[in-house]
Amino acid sequence: MQLTDTLRSNVGRVPAAWLSGSFLTDKPVPGDLDSVYVVDTADLQASMLDPLKQRFVTVVAQSSVKKLLNIKVDSYILEWDPTDGPGPTSSPDYYSYRGYWDDLWVRQRDSDPRVDSVPRRGYVEVILDGYR
Numbered sequence: 001m002q003l004t005d006t007l008r009s010n011v012g013r014v015p016a017a018w019l020s021g022s023f024l025t026d027k028p029v030p031g032d033l034d035s036v037y038v039v040d041t042a043d044l045q046a047s048m049l050d051p052l053k054q055r056f057v058t059v060v061a062q063s064s065v066k067k068l069l070n071i072k073v074d075s076y077i078l079e080w081d082p083t084d085g086p087g088p089t090s091s092p093d094y095y096s097y098r099g100y101w102d103d104l105w106v107r108q109r110d111s112d113p114r115v116d117s118v119p120r121r122g123y124v125e126v127i128l129d130g131y132r
Contacts, residue, residue: 003035003060003065003069003071003073003075004017004037004128006056007037007039007056007057007060008129010047010053010056010057011039011043011044011046011047011053011057012040012043012046012047013040013043013129013132014037014038014039014128014129015038015039015040015080015127015128015129015130015131015132016037016038016125016126016127016128016130016131017035017036017037017038017125017126017128018035018036018038018078018101018105018123018124018125018126019033019034019035019123019124019125019126020033020034020105020122020123020124021033021034021035021074023072024123024124030072031072032066032072032073032074033072033073033074034073034074034075034076034105034123035073035074035075035076036075036076036077036078036101037060037075037076037077037078038077038078038080038131039077039078039079039080040079040080040081040082041079041080041081041091044057044077044079057077060075060076060077061075061076061077062076063075063076076101078094078097078098078101079091079093079094079097080094080131081094082131101123102123105121105122105123106120106121106122106123107120107121
């Protein structure tokens with residue numbers, strides 16, 4: 001929770017986090033938690049104006065917290081640009097990255113691409129500050 005609170009202090013609101021990783025499995029000794037923080041584009045851009053905030057946000061976005069802060073979390077940031085629905089005003093990058101994370105976490109990694117294409121697991125969306 002400290003990572004989430006620190007991210008909030010740097011970007012403001014964090015609407016949600018998507019969680020996956022071995023902490024959400026039945027592994028007796030889980031390795032890490034994977035977290036994608038959903039952050040409003042306007043809040044993210046505002047934080048980039050402050051060099052200290054920019055450095056912290058970059059560490060979170062590039063999954064460097066595990067190494068630099070010695071915690072068992074792989075973290076990333078998904079920029080969310082609120083629109084009134086899918087369409088030409090929505091960012092193609094948003095759809096691409098949203099689809100990437102969904103595909104990565106619901107598919108089993110297998111050497112057979114046919115098996116790998118079938119959804120076999122999931123992830124959890126935790127609403128933090130809410131989508132507004």
